[in-house]
Amino acid sequence: MFSNSAEGFLWMEAFTNFEKAPDLTKRGYRLDRMKLLLECFSNPHHSAKVIHIAGSKGKGSTAAFTASILREAGYKTGMYSSPHISDYRERITVDGEFAPEPVYVENMNRIRELIEGDEYLSLPGGSEPTTFELLTLLAFLVFRETGCQWTVLETGLGGRLDATNLVDPEAVFLTPIELEHTDLLGDTLEKIAGEKAGIIKRHRPVFSSRQPREVLQVFRQKSQEEDAPFQYLPDLIEEARSETNYPRSKMYIKWKSGRFNLSELLMAGDHQIQNCALAISGIHTILPELTDNLINRAISEAFLPGRMEVVGNNPRFMLDGAHTKRSVSMALDTFGKIFRERGILIFGSVEGKDAKAMAEVLAGAFEAVIVSRPGTFKKSRPQELYNLFENFNGNCYLIEDPAEAEKKARELSGGKIPVLVTGSFYMIAEIRKILKKKDKNND
Numbered sequence: 001m002f003s004n005s006a007e008g009f010l011w012m013e014a015f016t017n018f019e020k021a022p023d024l025t026k027r028g029y030r031l032d033r034m035k036l037l038l039e040c041f042s043n044p045h046h047s048a049k050v051i052h053i054a055g056s057k058g059k060g061s062t063a064a065f066t067a068s069i070l071r072e073a074g075y076k077t078g079m080y081s082s083p084h085i086s087d088y089r090e091r092i093t094v095d096g097e098f099a100p101e102p103v104y105v106e107n108m109n110r111i112r113e114l115i116e117g118d119e120y121l122s123l124p125g126g127s128e129p130t131t132f133e134l135l136t137l138l139a140f141l142v143f144r145e146t147g148c149q150w151t152v153l154e155t156g157l158g159g160r161l162d163a164t165n166l167v168d169p170e171a172v173f174l175t176p177i178e179l180e181h182t183d184l185l186g187d188t189l190e191k192i193a194g195e196k197a198g199i200i201k202r203h204r205p206v207f208s209s210r211q212p213r214e215v216l217q218v219f220r221q222k223s224q225e226e227d228a229p230f231q232y233l234p235d236l237i238e239e240a241r242s243e244t245n246y247p248r249s250k251m252y253i254k255w256k257s258g259r260f261n262l263s264e265l266l267m268a269g270d271h272q273i274q275n276c277a278l279a280i281s282g283i284h285t286i287l288p289e290l291t292d293n294l295i296n297r298a299i300s301e302a303f304l305p306g307r308m309e310v311v312g313n314n315p316r317f318m319l320d321g322a323h324t325k326r327s328v329s330m331a332l333d334t335f336g337k338i339f340r341e342r343g344i345l346i347f348g349s350v351e352g353k354d355a356k357a358m359a360e361v362l363a364g365a366f367e368a369v370i371v372s373r374p375g376t377f378k379k380s381r382p383q384e385l386y387n388l389f390e391n392f393n394g395n396c397y398l399i400e401d402p403a404e405a406e407k408k409a410r411e412l413s414g415g416k417i418p419v420l421v422t423g424s425f426y427m428i429a430e431i432r433k434i435l436k437k438k439d440k441n442n443d
Helices: 005-013 024-040 059-072 101-115 118-122 131-145 189-199 213-225 272-286 292-301 325-339 355-365 382-390 402-413 425-442
Strands: 049-054 077-080 092-094 150-154 171-174 206-208 230-232 237-243 249-255 260-265 309-311 317-319 344-347 368-371 396-398 419-422
Touching: 005 101, 005 131, 024 131, 049 059, 049 189, 059 077, 059 150, 059 272, 059 292, 077 131, 092 131, 101 118, 101 131, 131 150, 171 189, 171 272, 189 213, 206 213, 206 272, 213 230, 237 272, 249 272, 260 272, 260 292, 272 292, 309 425, 317 325, 317 425, 325 355, 325 419, 344 355, 344 402, 344 425, 355 382, 368 382, 368 402, 382 396, 402 425, 419 425
Parallel strands: 049 150, 049 171, 077 150, 171 206, 206 230, 317 419, 344 368, 344 419, 368 396
Antiparallel strands: 077 092, 237 249, 249 260, 309 317
16 A cells, blocks of 8 residues: 555556656557546546547646636636656646645555556456556546546647547647657658547647647548538637746737737746637637636646746746757747846756757857756766767867756856756756755744
8 A cells, every 4th residue: 555645656657658768569558548547447547528639849837827727717726737747746737736645545545456456457447547647546536536627638658549549528628739759659740640530520629839840730621521520720719929037927819709808927928828828718619708818817727847936046047848859949039038048057968859959949059158068867978969069169068967967057157057957858847846856944
């Protein structure tokens, strides 16, 4: 029996974990096995209304904006997202907070009792589940037990075979699509879009952010096949403006319908206006009675750690889990708009990412670069990263220990020059843990 949720999450992590080591050979059985798991617990995924979100970038922010609106409207709202930064419970929240600890622990023990029992293994398709399937099952159980009226669900990888894809959603949100996980989802934008479009359900409205032409074609076709009303964000907006500042940014959206939204945002970056607008466009349709004043208040309260998050003082650190050329470009742009000066960079990336492209974008924009190791959850090659960055910036350091990297950044900054930490959610998790500990010790 687990005595706390940390023990339960460690147990779940010991199963096949596609986040850590993807394995294409096992993916085909995920929905069959997930269906079995849910049936064993009387289908908890049907206990609340669902908004289902898929895409390559912006899922987490879109989910946070959506959940905040539902919560402000008075609905008890669960949110399932990934990855977490400091605590697995960040993935499964209720009304923007962790659920009571006993709710996690008791349901983890119920899951373990099922998985380790003879009855489960004797059922058809009763092979060993994956980590993500267990986390997804736990989320549905927590949401049911806490009485959630709405749940906002992010897919993990893809969509069609994702463990979340057994819900019958009230609406589907599709965030921007990029080339990602090509070994699992396909090596073209069309193939990846096809996987993401797998969450589109018959007669359920679909809302999409701006997409590359070939992606938009796939989404429109799938929606037509499912007789699902399709709304494309660029067709709905008359004017959109944003202004990146610290501690709050501003956004303004005027809709072709005549409505408009004006709000401040805790999550920085000009790209957040698209995530925000996607959430609002869906809510306008499925809950038209919600006022724009209510929506504006909710948008101003939405927050996710590790997305352009500013932490600490003397110096300030901006943490962003960007790990593609496009996303680190956005992180760099936001960093420049907030601090208006060249800073110090702490960078760490895991294997399988286009590190050279990220180095080309970032290295020359900083006074100094510190290459570190983004934890041990996934493989990384800091020496190779250092060699890449050194080609673009002669003031480059290889410091594999994140604690020593943070210490060096402070030294180089003189307590004044701001620091950007990026390249991986695992990298920012390491540095964030160090910064939060120091903040706590200084209280």
